[in-house]
Amino acid sequence: MIKKVTTMMKKLMMTAGLLWLLFAVEAAAYTVEEARVRAWIQPNGDVTVNEVFHYSFTEYEEEVGRTLYREGHSGVDDFEAYAITGPNDEPGFIQSSDLALLDYEYGDETVFTEVEGEYETIKVFYSYTLEDAVRVYDEYTDAYLPFFSDGSHHDDDINELYIDVIFPSAVSPDDYTALFADNKGEITQQDEVGVRFYTPSSPMYTNSEVHVLFPSDVMTEAETVPAPMSKEELIAQQEAKYDEADERFDTQAAIGEGIKWFNILMIIAILTSVVLMFVMKNRASGHAENVMNYSPLTILFMQHEQPAQYESLLAALYTLKEKGALTSQISGDTIAFQKSGLSVSLTQSEQFLIDELFRHHHEVKLNPPLVSEFSSNGYKKWAKLARKEFNDQFKLKKRPLLVLRILMVLMFVLLAVTHSFEGDNWFIVFGFLAFPVLLFALTFKFTYNKWLWGIAIVFNIFIGIGLTSPGIDLVFLTYGICLIVLFFLIKPLSFNVKEKELMGSISSFRLMVASEESFSINKEALDPWMIRAIEMPVIGINLKTYIPADQQLEASPLSYFVAKGVHPYELMIDRA
Secondary structure, eight states: OHHHHHHHHHHHHHHHHHHHHHHHOOOOSEEEEEEEEEEEEOTTSOEEEEEEEEEEESSOEEEEEEEOOOTTSSEEEEEEEEEEOSSOOOTTOOOGGGEEEOOEEEOSSEEEEEEEEOSSEEEEEEEEEEETOSEEBSSOEEEEEEEEOGGGTOOSOEEEEEEEEEOSSOOOGGGOEEEEEOTTOEEEEEOSSEEEEEEEEEOTTOOEEEEEEEOGGGOTTSOOBOOSSOHHHHHHHHHHHHHHHHHHHHHHHHHHHHHHHHHHHHHHHHHHHHHHHHHHHHHTOOOGGGGGGSOHHHHHHHHOSSOOHHHHHHHHHHHHHHHTSEEEEEETTEEEEEEOOOOOOOOHHHHHHHHHHTSSOSEEESSHHHHHHHHHTTHHHHHHHHHHHHHHHHOOOSHHHHHHHHHHHHHHHHHHHHHHHTTOOHHHHHHHHHHHHHHHHHTTTSTTOHHHHHHHHHHHHHHHHTOOSTTHHHHHHHHHHHHHHHHHHHHHHTOOHHHHHHHHHHHHHHHHHHTTOOOOOOGGGHHHHHHHHHHSOOTTOOGGGGSOTTOOOTTOHHHHHHHTTOOGGGGTSOOO
């Protein structure tokens, strides 16, 4: 049942993620290699627009979209779309014989034109009129033309963008002011006929807006109205707006530069951590004698997730004996344990075990009644306490996971801040981040779930790539890849040196016993060595061969029974 629920969760996460991805990233199979716009301001306030777009297709695409801005005019009229078949593609100079009419349909704000392009470049010519698109005032005429802006859903990168604005009649350059809201753009030509604006690239969701203020006496067919502010005030307002945008762009570029160097340091740190991890793991390789530094119960738990009750009980009793809390002796055909009376520091599970075993007895013996009685008097509780103490001793180091969490939160913050610098509404920003943040929150419950971490990080990468400032997309891509690499290194980097050492020591101990090396064990170490040899059995090896023939075993009850051919576990198993 649990497996089915887990599978269902994975499917739900993948489905929700794909739906979110479709909403967040609108991918097109083409790029706009060049766009030329020529706008003729008419004496009545209308603007006639000719546009040429060079679409370069990377795979098959049935249609292309051109979003027309809504604000500042009364409507779009006389829209037509053509394929350019001749060599001339300069708006205003294209012959009708070099045009082939294309079918199109309106969406909400976007016109979709059928092109059916594949692995080629197609030039599309758009022609339309924006009615009442300029504001004609007594003092001046305000031609604000946001052909490419975030407000008009400028959702494609456009390279080599030219915008020409033509006056109704000649206007001296000294009498008009041209403004271009584009950080990389420039005004390349100004004369009596009009103004040319140029930018090498207009990334998606950025502004490439043109603004021209000129005398109203050339607007001979339009009625003038009082201006809401003077021309000087409007220019100051616009320049302040552009300065703020430039400052925002510079701040975002600085953030991008900072993230780039942070990425470099993070890559160096990851590589250094991996090298140190291998060095530490090699240094932590255990030796056979090191098993004596770990308690019998620890050695047992390291090898078995759920050892048998009699195995756990024997290991726990000998752990307490080695700590000095208990003594043992041979008692007939079994081994008896008594409290030593010494003041010994005990863990919670060890104290619980002593209290339970000696609650009604002054000594306990290794026999089936002991196992049966302890089973009914708290074995499960003791086993839970002992396992927790073991896990605390050998748990993964939390520092790498904490670092990953901090880096993930930092990425969320950087994404939110960078999007806000792009001018996005905070509600939209939180909408983009809601799903990956939710997945990240779930990792606090499902700590190492690769689906939660992987999808959350990949979403952040897509959000970062969707940013528009140059280089920001690449640094967020690098950042995200570093997080993915770091996630897969979390467990290896979080390894516990003591665990690595103990596992190596267990392997070395088994190899030593399997090699049947001859070595001597002194009287005091015989039982401690024997309990560990019992917990780390080697097939085909008889442990009695390691007991010196002339050794007096009264003080080593465990070895005494092994020498007699009786396995200690047999003392505790009911043979009835």
